[in-house]
Amino acid sequence: MIEDDDRIRMSLGLALEDEGYTVRSAGTAEEGLAAQRADPADTVLVDLMLPGIDGFECIRQLRRDGDVPIIVVSARDDTHDVVAALEAGADDYVIKPVAVKELSARMRALRRRARPAQASTLTLVFGELEIRPQAGEVLLHGELLSLTRTEFRLICELAEHAGLVLSRQQLLERVWEYDYGDDRLVDVHIGRLRQKIEDNPSVPSRLITVRGLGYKLQR
Amino acid sequence: MIEDDDRIRMSLGLALEDEGYTVRSAGTAEEGLAAQRADPADTVLVDLMLPGIDGFECIRQLRRDGDVPIIVVSARDDTHDVVAALEAGADDYVIKPVAVKELSARMRALRRRARPAQASTLTLVFGELEIRPQAGEVLLHGELLSLTRTEFRLICELAEHAGLVLSRQQLLERVWEYDYGDDRLVDVHIGRLRQKIEDNPSVPSRLITVRGLGYKLQR
DNA sequence: CGCGGTTTGTCACGCAACTGTCATAGATCC
DNA sequence: GGATCTATGACAGTTGCGTGACAAACCGCG
CATH class of the missing domain: 1.10.10.10 (Winged helix-like DNA-binding domain superfamily/Winged helix DNA-binding domain)
Structure with missing residues (x-):
């Protein structure tokens, strides 16, 4: 989870752990990208409003590095943002505050589609x-x-x-x-x-x- | 598109055609399922409130027949419905009325994930x-x-x-x-x-x- | 409900292939 | 030239796999 608001990071993180996920979080895009490179998570949640590198750029960089499923979790309910985020390479876009059950269901749905992490190790x-x-x-x-x-x-x-x-x-x-x-x-x-x-x-x-x-x- | 409201079918259909899609539509789940079996579309939009077989069951049947990308387009903004639809096998869930640009972006995002031509696992x-x-x-x-x-x-x-x-x-x-x-x-x-x-x-x-x-x- | 045939899971056995150990020989470094 | 590290051939013990036999479970059917 890449999210700059400490409270949200805390509460959403705990809620997801209750759902059975293991959550690692970062407060900035830079941190998140580094963490993803060092030890890739199998799904990334990202906020759009981040200090430094913003969410859109963060998505593009994640996408360049691999095809990890990406869900945008943003407070902004704006069609332009949704379109831009999906264009940048995100797979889904949900509006904060989000029901954890819904987020979890969306993560599962996306996981079903995700390629079974083989593209890299095939040959x-x-x-x-x-x-x-x-x-x-x-x-x-x-x-x-x-x-x-x-x-x-x-x-x-x-x-x-x-x-x-x-x-x-x-x-x-x-x-x-x-x-x-x-x-x-x-x-x-x-x-x-x-x-x-x-x-x-x-x-x-x-x-x-x-x-x-x-x-x-x-x- | 499986949607029982004629006006929505009309307007959304036309709007999507403007975006470059070819749209076929059905007013009931039965029609839609038959059409999908006869000549599979590469994405299915489905409403939840349908006469006869409802949207959830429709999704399950579509899923049983293949792995076509499915997006629910529903008027009901309810976490339970979202979760149930995704559990049933849908890939995304958007709330009516939906910006066509956003729907289109979501369709494209989903298409990226869709397994290429595995739909034809017929033989x-x-x-x-x-x-x-x-x-x-x-x-x-x-x-x-x-x-x-x-x-x-x-x-x-x-x-x-x-x-x-x-x-x-x-x-x-x-x-x-x-x-x-x-x-x-x-x-x-x-x-x-x-x-x-x-x-x-x-x-x-x-x-x-x-x-x-x-x-x-x-x- | 009982009856055939089919399908399924278990087992034991035998062969072939693989593994780890050791001893010896060779290579490299200073 | 001696100390250390590496390569390799041989061998005995172990493991992995295929198979035939058999009994239990299942199934359609009258």
Whole structure:
């Protein structure tokens, strides 16, 4: 929720939590946008009258970053504002004060329409290597590889953070869901993965060792 | 547009045509539903106060037939009605009299969210395999297969997410509506389904096992 | 209400594939 | 040159999957 009026933020936030939502709120567009980038919510409520960046611009920026459902919650009951907000990329526009039940129903209705957050992760491409987390497929030179589950989860994890070094411990946590574990285990699986995704496994070009730190997938 | 008041139908219809829409209208839910079945519109506007079948029931039936965007245009400004209409499957609710510009903007906003051409889920085609969820038919090489209810729901679920891996737990939830369940159960039914839809059931080419993850229907 | 046939869920078993461990060999750094 | 880090082959234990058999539940029908 991006809303500058503290009281509304408080009361609406609590009311929505009663409805079962988890609410995070920001007092300015800048804060809200940053929060949405850092850790995206699955629905955004935004006021139009904001200090600094105004609501319309805020909507446009949210839209540029992704296709999160956006509902305007505004005190202004004016056709021009409604049209402008929807044009900017909002999905719905309700007038304050709003019945929480109605807002909640509108959020649910909108959620039904929202694309199941896949557009971004459908295919990750790294040159000749393509990874489709949803489809459980990895292709090299256009050909389907047969990876084991561990190999698959490992490469997905690396691909989601392509270019960043992940330590063995991080990988153990995320792929194996171990709290601790033997670093060698990661090595072994990296090795097996290289056999499959590297053109020359002994001289890795995609799955890179960063000595002392961990591994990364070359962008 | 499903609306029983002739004057509103007239004026709103003309106004929307000015906005560039092609409008067809019906005076009762029965007429409107029939029209939508015969030649689906890409957005439906519906009043709540209708003679015969009322607006809520009309929405439910439209929803059962497909996922056309539905906007309620009602004179009643009542939270209960809004919530009920949205629960029934409507996507938006505006109060009469409504500014045409606003209605038009809401229609456009909704259209952005509408799944492109999934309205035509009449037949899902996978090579020689055709699935008609609405008709309850599955054809292989043009011939009608006789599937059990479970097999049918299973293949529909897989077909709706063709190319994506569905885990056994996901399938249990969606096909069986179990919250938990035995993974073997899914295996067994997948096996039975393969007997019917695979040319060589022991070497599946359509209904693919993704080891450690689940199953998917090959696009 | 009872009767056939069909559908459904459970189970146990066997095969194939996968996993983690270890030991050894190799690479890199200072 | 020694210390540290990484790669890899082999192996035994485990897991995941497919399947046939079977009993319970269901269904249409007389």
